[in-house]
Amino acid sequence: MFAIMETARLEALHLAQDPTTGLKAIIAIHNTRLGPALGGCRYLAYPDEQSAIRDAARLAQGMSYKAALAGLEQGGGKAVIIRPAHLSNRGALFEAFGRFIETLNGRYITAMDSGTSSADMDCIAQHTNHVTSTTSEGDPSPHTAMGVFAGIRATALARLGSDDLEGLRVGIQGLGHVGFALAEQLHAAGAELLVSDLDAGRVQLAVEQLGAHPVASAALLGTPCDILAPCGLGGVLNAETVGQLRCSAVAGAANNQLASGDIADTLQARGILYAPDYVINSGGLIYVALRHRGESLTAITAHLAKISLRLTEVYAHAQADKRSPARVADALAERLLYPG
CATH class of the missing domain: 3.40.50.720 (NAD(P)-binding Rossmann-like Domain)
Structure with missing residues (x-):
């Protein structure tokens, strides 16, 4: 795991799980020199957990570069939620993810990405303000x-x-x-x-x-x-x-x-x-x-x-x-x- 962090030059890698909802989430923070890390949340199936971590790390690095060249006061981050084989309550899963984001105290702001929607962001927003591309903010x-x-x-x-x-x-x-x-x-x-x-x-x-x-x-x-x-x-x-x-x-x-x-x-x-x-x-x-x-x-x-x-x-x-x-x-x- 540390080898993945070193290769992508990550500042931090956060993992969380919630057995009640089936949440298994990864948040990779690449660089916060220009501002809080901002990056979408993917909700996809992965062949294994290492593949999910590598995906989050690589994408977080790309977000840092993207924000820097776009002239934004943001750093780069990315979240990955490993889609469970069986899901009983999608809303509850994304609410649990919102609680996870809140524990990072604003170092990471999430948004829509592959497999997620504005409705998912609305669920996250019930537990943290560190989220964008909600229904009220619109599809990017x-x-x-x-x-x-x-x-x-x-x-x-x-x-x-x-x-x-x-x-x-x-x-x-x-x-x-x-x-x-x-x-x-x-x-x-x-x-x-x-x-x-x-x-x-x-x-x-x-x-x-x-x-x-x-x-x-x-x-x-x-x-x-x-x-x-x-x-x-x-x-x-x-x-x-x-x-x-x-x-x-x-x-x-x-x-x-x-x-x-x-x-x-x-x-x-x-x-x-x-x-x-x-x-x-x-x-x-x-x-x-x-x-x-x-x-x-x-x-x-x-x-x-x-x-x-x-x-x-x-x-x-x-x-x-x-x-x-x-x-x-x-x-x-x-x-x-x-x-x-």
Whole structure:
């Protein structure tokens, strides 16, 4: 466990269980130099407890980097609740998690993530104020999609010479809340959409409403397109799949798209521009962080506009240094997190 903490450079790792509700929860706090750790709560099944801890640790590190480059006064953290095989009362489980968060005295603020909802956050909020993306605060997904859309325009300008998306072929892998909202914005901008999702109903909806072309999930990565937008779970780009890509750039909403750091160098060597995931998908974090602080929607929208500017800065450094944008983004974030 300490090896996992050292590898991810975690400040703290908190574990809690509640046999009455079936709660088994992990909270990883990566870095609080810029402010309290903020990060979503995942509610997923894991093959074993070590896998859940590694997931929380890796994601917490990404949240620190995301918050730093988004210019937020927040640190990075992540929570994982291991989904029990049998659950009698979901509300009671999330209330127990809220009590766990409260014991950390504000060092960690939770939010929606994979497998959780605003209703779950409402249950947590019954026992702690250190929670956001509740029903009253709203779903952050549309704001994540807004930021990714702006990032795709910046990526198109950097790689293809124009931010006009008319006629551009964009492959979207994953049509969840963020992926579908992104597809709607791309369709309105005139992009041609290639879409895949394990849920055939979501694909059919995109076909009917957005004129999208359905592609089997296993085939999308190898389908020719201008920009590939991974919007599902992480690790989609690995040693096997990166060689299949037939795109000019990768710019999507998924966290941890690269299975390992060296995949960024492989993309660079192949001439595929990569938008660092924690830069382009930071819109949701910006929304929940600023809403939690009581900022107006006008202020939040203005802050979202900075995503494309930061991405353009990363691309400029990458081009000047002949390095992967992922390496450049890491270096910029680490200067903020570990000064001196």
